[in-house]
Amino acid sequence: GTAGTGSADTGSRAPIKVGLVYSKTGPLAAYGKQYLEGFKAGLAYATKGTGAVAGHPVELAEQDDAGDPAKAVSGAKDLIGKGYRVLAGSTASGVALQVGPIAAQNKVLFISGPAAADKVTGLNRYTFRSGRQSYQDIRAAASFIGKDAQGRKVTVLAQDNAFGQANVAAVKAVLGAEGATVDAVLAPPSATDLTPFAGQAKAGRPDLLFVAWAGDTAAALWTSLTQQDVFAATRVVTGLDLAASYPLFGPAGEKISFLDHYFAGAAGSNEVEVAMTDAVTKAGSKPDIFTPDGFTAAQMVVHALEAAKGSDADTDALVKALEGWSFDGVKGRLTVRAEDHALLQPMFQVKLTGTGAAARPGVVNTLPADQVAPPVTPMAG
Amino acid sequence: MTAVLKRWWPLGPLVLLLLAPYSALPLPGLLDGPLGSPGSLQLLALCLLYGALASGYDLLLGRTGLLSFGHALYFATGLYATDLAMLEFRLPFAAAALFGVACSVALALLLGSVGLRVTGIAFSMVTLAFAQAGAILVQRNPGGLTGGEEGRSAPADLLPDSLVGIQHTANLYWIALAHLLLTLAVVHWTASSPTGRVWAGIRENERRVEVLGLRPYGFKLVAFVVAGGLAGSGGVVYLLLTGGATPQAASSDATLALLVMVVLGGSGTRWGPLLGGVLYTWAAHRLGDLATSAAVAGLPAALRVPLSQPLVLLGALFVAVVYLLPGGMARLPARLRSGRTGRTGRTADTAAVPVSEGVA
Amino acid sequence: MTPLLSVRDLRVVIDGLHILHGVDLDVAPTGVTALLGRNGAGKTTTVRAIMGLVPRTGSVVLDGAEIGGLPTHRVVRRGIGYAPEDRGVFAGLTVAENLRLAERDSAPAYPLVHRLFPELKAREKQLAGTLSGGQQQMVAIGRTLLNGNRLIVADEPTKGLAPRIVTEVADVLARVAETVPVLLVEQNLALVRRVAGHCAVLADGRTAHRGDAAALLADEEAARRLLGVGRHPAPEVTP
Amino acid sequence: MTSTAPVLRLDGLGWSVRGVPIVEDVSLSVAEGEFIAFIGPNGAGKTSLFNLVSGIHPATRGTLHLDGADITAEPVHARARRGLGRTFQTSSLWPGLTVADHVRLAAQAAAGPRASYRIWRRADRYGTQVADTLERTGLADRAEAPAGSLSHGGKRKLELAVLLVAEPRLILLDEPMAGVSAEEVPALVELIRSVHRDQGRTVLMVEHHMDVLLGLADRLAVMHHGTLLALDTPAAVMADATVQQAYLGEAL
Amino acid sequence: MNTVVLLACTGLGLGALYFLVASGLSLIFGLMDVLNFAHGALLSVGAYAAWWAAGDGGMGFWLAVPFGTLVGTGAAVLLELVLIRPLYARPRDQILATVGVGLALPALLMGIWGADARPFPQPAALAGTVRLLGAVVPVNRFVLIGAALLVLLALRLFLARTRYGLIVRAGVEDRAMVTALGIDVRRAFTLVFAIGGAAAALGGALAGLYFGSVNPGQGTGLLIFAFVVVVMGGTGSVTGAAVASVAVGLVQQFANYYTAAGLGDLSVVVLLAVLLLVRPRGLTGRLA
Numbered sequence A: 001g002t003a004g005t006g007s008a009d010t011g012s013r014a015p016i017k018v019g020l021v022y023s024k025t026g027p028l029a030a031y032g033k034q035y036l037e038g039f040k041a042g043l044a045y046a047t048k049g050t051g052a053v054a055g056h057p058v059e060l061a062e063q064d065d066a067g068d069p070a071k072a073v074s075g076a077k078d079l080i081g082k083g084y085r086v087l088a089g090s091t092a093s094g095v096a097l098q099v100g101p102i103a104a105q106n107k108v109l110f111i112s113g114p115a116a117a118d119k120v121t122g123l124n125r126y127t128f129r130s131g132r133q134s135y136q137d138i139r140a141a142a143s144f145i146g147k148d149a150q151g152r153k154v155t156v157l158a159q160d161n162a163f164g165q166a167n168v169a170a171v172k173a174v175l176g177a178e179g180a181t182v183d184a185v186l187a188p189p190s191a192t193d194l195t196p197f198a199g200q201a202k203a204g205r206p207d208l209l210f211v212a213w214a215g216d217t218a219a220a221l222w223t224s225l226t227q228q229d230v231f232a233a234t235r236v237v238t239g240l241d242l243a244a245s246y247p248l249f250g251p252a253g254e255k256i257s258f259l260d261h262y263f264a265g266a267a268g269s270n271e272v273e274v275a276m277t278d279a280v281t282k283a284g285s286k287p288d289i290f291t292p293d294g295f296t297a298a299q300m301v302v303h304a305l306e307a308a309k310g311s312d313a314d315t316d317a318l319v320k321a322l323e324g325w326s327f328d329g330v331k332g333r334l335t336v337r338a339e340d341h342a343l344l345q346p347m348f349q350v351k352l353t354g355t356g357a358a359a360r361p362g363v364v365n366t367l368p369a370d371q372v373a374p375p376v377t378p379m380a381g
Numbered sequence B: 001m002t003a004v005l006k007r008w009w010p011l012g013p014l015v016l017l018l019l020a021p022y023s024a025l026p027l028p029g030l031l032d033g034p035l036g037s038p039g040s041l042q043l044l045a046l047c048l049l050y051g052a053l054a055s056g057y058d059l060l061l062g063r064t065g066l067l068s069f070g071h072a073l074y075f076a077t078g079l080y081a082t083d084l085a086m087l088e089f090r091l092p093f094a095a096a097a098l099f100g101v102a103c104s105v106a107l108a109l110l111l112g113s114v115g116l117r118v119t120g121i122a123f124s125m126v127t128l129a130f131a132q133a134g135a136i137l138v139q140r141n142p143g144g145l146t147g148g149e150e151g152r153s154a155p156a157d158l159l160p161d162s163l164v165g166i167q168h169t170a171n172l173y174w175i176a177l178a179h180l181l182l183t184l185a186v187v188h189w190t191a192s193s194p195t196g197r198v199w200a201g202i203r204e205n206e207r208r209v210e211v212l213g214l215r216p217y218g219f220k221l222v223a224f225v226v227a228g229g230l231a232g233s234g235g236v237v238y239l240l241l242t243g244g245a246t247p248q249a250a251s252s253d254a255t256l257a258l259l260v261m262v263v264l265g266g267s268g269t270r271w272g273p274l275l276g277g278v279l280y281t282w283a284a285h286r287l288g289d290l291a292t293s294a295a296v297a298g299l300p301a302a303l304r305v306p307l308s309q310p311l312v313l314l315g316a317l318f319v320a321v322v323y324l325l326p327g328g329m330a331r332l333p334a335r336l337r338s339g340r341t342g343r344t345g346r347t348a349d350t351a352a353v354p355v356s357e358g359v360a
Numbered sequence C: 001m002t003p004l005l006s007v008r009d010l011r012v013v014i015d016g017l018h019i020l021h022g023v024d025l026d027v028a029p030t031g032v033t034a035l036l037g038r039n040g041a042g043k044t045t046t047v048r049a050i051m052g053l054v055p056r057t058g059s060v061v062l063d064g065a066e067i068g069g070l071p072t073h074r075v076v077r078r079g080i081g082y083a084p085e086d087r088g089v090f091a092g093l094t095v096a097e098n099l100r101l102a103e104r105d106s107a108p109a110y111p112l113v114h115r116l117f118p119e120l121k122a123r124e125k126q127l128a129g130t131l132s133g134g135q136q137q138m139v140a141i142g143r144t145l146l147n148g149n150r151l152i153v154a155d156e157p158t159k160g161l162a163p164r165i166v167t168e169v170a171d172v173l174a175r176v177a178e179t180v181p182v183l184l185v186e187q188n189l190a191l192v193r194r195v196a197g198h199c200a201v202l203a204d205g206r207t208a209h210r211g212d213a214a215a216l217l218a219d220e221e222a223a224r225r226l227l228g229v230g231r232h233p234a235p236e237v238t239p
Numbered sequence D: 001m002t003s004t005a006p007v008l009r010l011d012g013l014g015w016s017v018r019g020v021p022i023v024e025d026v027s028l029s030v031a032e033g034e035f036i037a038f039i040g041p042n043g044a045g046k047t048s049l050f051n052l053v054s055g056i057h058p059a060t061r062g063t064l065h066l067d068g069a070d071i072t073a074e075p076v077h078a079r080a081r082r083g084l085g086r087t088f089q090t091s092s093l094w095p096g097l098t099v100a101d102h103v104r105l106a107a108q109a110a111a112g113p114r115a116s117y118r119i120w121r122r123a124d125r126y127g128t129q130v131a132d133t134l135e136r137t138g139l140a141d142r143a144e145a146p147a148g149s150l151s152h153g154g155k156r157k158l159e160l161a162v163l164l165v166a167e168p169r170l171i172l173l174d175e176p177m178a179g180v181s182a183e184e185v186p187a188l189v190e191l192i193r194s195v196h197r198d199q200g201r202t203v204l205m206v207e208h209h210m211d212v213l214l215g216l217a218d219r220l221a222v223m224h225h226g227t228l229l230a231l232d233t234p235a236a237v238m239a240d241a242t243v244q245q246a247y248l249g250e251a252l
Numbered sequence E: 001m002n003t004v005v006l007l008a009c010t011g012l013g014l015g016a017l018y019f020l021v022a023s024g025l026s027l028i029f030g031l032m033d034v035l036n037f038a039h040g041a042l043l044s045v046g047a048y049a050a051w052w053a054a055g056d057g058g059m060g061f062w063l064a065v066p067f068g069t070l071v072g073t074g075a076a077v078l079l080e081l082v083l084i085r086p087l088y089a090r091p092r093d094q095i096l097a098t099v100g101v102g103l104a105l106p107a108l109l110m111g112i113w114g115a116d117a118r119p120f121p122q123p124a125a126l127a128g129t130v131r132l133l134g135a136v137v138p139v140n141r142f143v144l145i146g147a148a149l150l151v152l153l154a155l156r157l158f159l160a161r162t163r164y165g166l167i168v169r170a171g172v173e174d175r176a177m178v179t180a181l182g183i184d185v186r187r188a189f190t191l192v193f194a195i196g197g198a199a200a201a202l203g204g205a206l207a208g209l210y211f212g213s214v215n216p217g218q219g220t221g222l223l224i225f226a227f228v229v230v231v232m233g234g235t236g237s238v239t240g241a242a243v244a245s246v247a248v249g250l251v252q253q254f255a256n257y258y259t260a261a262g263l264g265d266l267s268v269v270v271l272l273a274v275l276l277l278v279r280p281r282g283l284t285g286r287l288a
């Protein structure tokens, strides 16, 4: 569906078409909504409310992928076929990893969204990202172990799927290199009774238990960890998800050390964050974990187009403009690393106070971008 | 005159399909963009692919009476085996495709020869079990091969240049169309072969076939393997169309979708599964647009909420077809012709006599 | 003598196919009324239409009340016991369960049934699907006898029964008919001759003849014309 | 009837279900071209015996030889391939297939499994063979009707047609006349007679119509409580007082 | 040792959950021959209704569970009256209609309450743990086991003490013949569907307790194991389903823990395939 949202009063110049391929429906629709709101806010902010770059109005087209890569590829092909040279979106990693190559084959710019897979970084010349990646999560988690990791024991509790395996590998790479012993308790992704795994994680007596968990069994996991009294035995670290998920931690919430990509107000109200919050609030919604990903994507698009004087014809010029670009984003200072298009950004250490519906996050510590930067991956194609 | 029309009418739609890539006809509502545009061709190609897959699946369901809940496994095998042959063995595409289809056939032969030892609902559940095992394996990402829930995208450098890039979407469309024609030819030809005649007998009353001196097992296995091979080749085409292998292809939902397509169109009919596959795929892609359109957003909540979920619409559509068009859409013309709707006395009275009664 | 059941202009169309085009039939308030006709004449369909098992038009009046529009279970509850042509036993249920399903009265007549068919008592726990053909037939007839019915409809009840049992069933029917009228579809004309008072003959979905059974069977010419048989009930085979 | 080696030989054949014997110790030799009729009260085990011979149930005791070969352990389809054909007491057909398709499929199956595995060929119509059989069984005018819509008598005829087109050497008929109207009986009897006399097939038949049997059968086998009570010429059997009492009663 | 005890207890709890989900399915499948693909959706309806009642409805857990069960039963009756009943003459279409409902209902729930899991209220009495031979076992597992036993007992009584089981079993074989015995078979079918739906909804509400949350896909996710259990147990045998549930729960729990790659669900699948190949009619050997 094409939904033109550019402002019409910017003169007669040809519009620039930007395509968004993201989850409008399906299991990730909540993320998709945040992303879209963020993007719109970012577009308004970066174009200073004109909705136009160098006099060319920016026209948005949305394609729903419903979380299905096949639909995403069809949507992307449809947009590219209609002459769109700038794509953004991808709420799910599977989508980003399928759409990225399509963008490269057709030499169009693609800015991946909340998809966290590390593989998106360095995927190809034409693919960028506007969110954080798993490696940055891991680095943030590692920060909880303090300065000296030597001889400490770290256990990763994760699901035995690509996401979980990647997390284990990353923790081994990060903390193993610093001298910690890292082991993993991997539960089958479909397991519903997690009590034994909670028990197993506790029995290993780690100094730090890193929980990398996604999906519907999260509540069951936190219940099991509470019931097996894991919090008394070790420090538990995990990533904080969107606001709707806070109550799922139950009473465990206040005992967990969270690493965080973003929550509303996390950045301490810098000018950009205020702009985003205002815009999103005005649109009748609230910023959440992935709102900045949309906002940042819009900033990147506008910057690239500005550098090319409002033309999207030369993709290489757009790529050039973005590589190495450093700017003020919602979370603070962001840098697009030239070598592999990783987005260097700060991360947060967070605590929850209150339980259930009353749970509120608060920043304990802001981790500077270079402390959580992923290693450079060679560009694949 | 009408006899000629009756025999040759499929040529009409075929000519239309052959002309599609050269046409700039806008079909507002049906397609988002003109007929020959890459986006439309991509969607059409997917529709044709699923039409072919449903037709191949109906070889089991409608022709032989085998209700398999695991057909997606052979589709996914063709898809992943081809992709991995390129990624891991660096085989060129053609060789990888052959390898992929061969893998599907081999797997269908292996699992079919085990699963067909039981009949009825037990067979359905064994196929479901095998397919579920396959889906779990793909999800588990063994040895980093399948990429788990992220999947693996196809290596563009090993694909022929004429199949890469948006400007070549028409080529993908031709491949999907060719695959469809091949599938239809195989299905129709085999169904009217001596073996197909035995399939019909098995579908209606398996024990009675045995009494004629034929062992149903072998014939069912042939059907299973042919259908598995067709599904595998569908997997290859899917790889080209979507540029990668993702685990959704192996899920039990994928088999269920095939089942829905076949039933929508009309199981056991010549064109029904094709029709069902095309319609379902089209609806699955286009209903999303309807669901998220501005027109829906303006409705009151009681209407907006169901309408904004494509699956609600699809489920409701499916129920409506089952309910109002027994036998699927392909039987609609016949029903209209006979001028009577609603009465289904014959289907009730001629339901297969259970074997236990037949030998009482 | 007003008939117990009277059927007028009964028509049945299945899948656009006209199967009955106007059957008229009276069942006498006592004795056995036979429904005769060649294979495919429409006897079974007539009976099924009376029972409401196929869509039908026309009138069916039982004891002065129209039952032509009632659903099957209501028709049965008006007091009609039905033994269908294919016996209609439930293969997956035991003999006892088959009988238990048919109970409608507070005091079902098990003694009667068990006296007539001791086999059914002995095989109570056997699955009806594994009964021999004749034993299944006993179940079907037994079910109609359990309740105090006003009318019993039996579609070829002696099919597949051994000669001795046929004789017994004939006796049973004759005895039952003393209290409850019976509508009997039958190919065995010897049996018809023995038990039936009235008869109706169907041909091609229509009533071709109504009258006294014995008279019809005695009239060689009419019997040949209507039923295609000569004097002999079952044909003598010339060596 | 030449007295060559028996076509079919049963030795002490028995079948029991959960310890209850249904068929007990049946021994019998059937000569080439012979016609044996089976009678006996309902539940005597006639159908069960046919099920044992055709392989629907595996025998729990004894052995079976067809043309000298031991077939006791062979499955249904293998026995059918040796030329054993049967009909069922309750019609057992393919309700959705047309009458002609039934006969075609049977003809194809009779040509051996190879003929049926030709997935790349178009199914031939077995023209004259099929037409002849339909003609012989009086089904020609209903050739394109689905079997499910046939009347009871039609179904019985179709059972026979499916059987006959395969030209089996040994034929088992389970109450082929049951429910067939009196008018049609002579034609069916004639059909069975011609298969037996003119084509020289060996026939075993269960039937309750005594008068039909008497003109057809060479020997009469009486079954009672799962055993073979008597096996003799029709005249001798009919004279037997026990048979009279156990089975015939007062003839109707 | 205490790991074994823990695995056994939680495995039994899991088996109880499977039984709660599968019992209604088994009843409907065994008696009505409808493989009810909407069963998972009924489960979700029960779960969401209980969740809503406990939260927005302000009923508290102990009222919310019966409320959820009631709503699920209502949904089942509606489903039967509107969709299943008109399709009595077309058994395959009945199954397909439930497939459609199974697709649409969870999507509708998603449309109303979103795709994300919602925390399910845990009454304090059930949130704790019990020490058993050194293992710390969550209390709610015992609640599930108790509920499963009750449902098993109730269903067995229903089948043994009433004529309905008989009517419906006969009705599946030959509906017309049952009506020809003077029985209104439709009422019996609706009743059975209602009971099956009630079992599903109760299972859904208690699944909320088990998972600590509800989400639209929960019911459908459990459905596949419920199928496995029903088929393994032998169609229509509630007791068989109970035995199979326990077997599946224990195998899954032990295999998940002790095999390196967590092969719990794979081993269940293999178990099913092997069982069916050895005993095609399932544990109880009843005919389908």
Ligand SMILES: Nc1ncnc2c1ncn2[C@@H]1O[C@H](COP(=O)(O)OP(=O)(O)OP(=O)(O)O)[C@@H](O)[C@H]1O
Pocket: B345, B346, B349, C014, C015, C017, C019, C037, C038, C039, C040, C041, C042, C043, C044, C045, C046, C085, D148, D149, D150, D151, D152, D153, D154, D179, D181
């Ligand atoms: N469901 C049906 N669909 C199509 N035709 C049918 C159907 N039921 C019956 N017929 C046809 O209607 C005619 C009458 O059938 P019916 O069974 O009533 O005959 P009948 O007199 O009982 O014969 P029989 O002595 O063989 O039992 C037959 O020609 C039969 O083929």
Ligand SMILES: Nc1ncnc2c1ncn2[C@@H]1O[C@H](COP(=O)(O)OP(=O)(O)OP(=O)(O)O)[C@@H](O)[C@H]1O
Pocket: B360, C126, C130, C131, C132, C133, C134, C135, C160, C162, D017, D022, D040, D041, D042, D043, D044, D045, D046, D047, D048, D049, D089
């Ligand atoms: N699977 C089985 N389990 C238990 N008993 C069985 C089974 N099959 C058959 N029987 C019993 O074996 C006996 C013989 O049955 P069979 O069908 O062979 O009789 P029949 O001689 O053909 O009788 P009819 O003339 O009535 O058809 C019957 O009493 C029947 O109930």
Ligand SMILES: [Mg+2]
Pocket: C043, C044, C045, C085, D152
């Ligand atoms: Mg009849």
Ligand SMILES: [Mg+2]
Pocket: C132, C133, C134, D046, D047, D048, D089
């Ligand atoms: Mg018999």
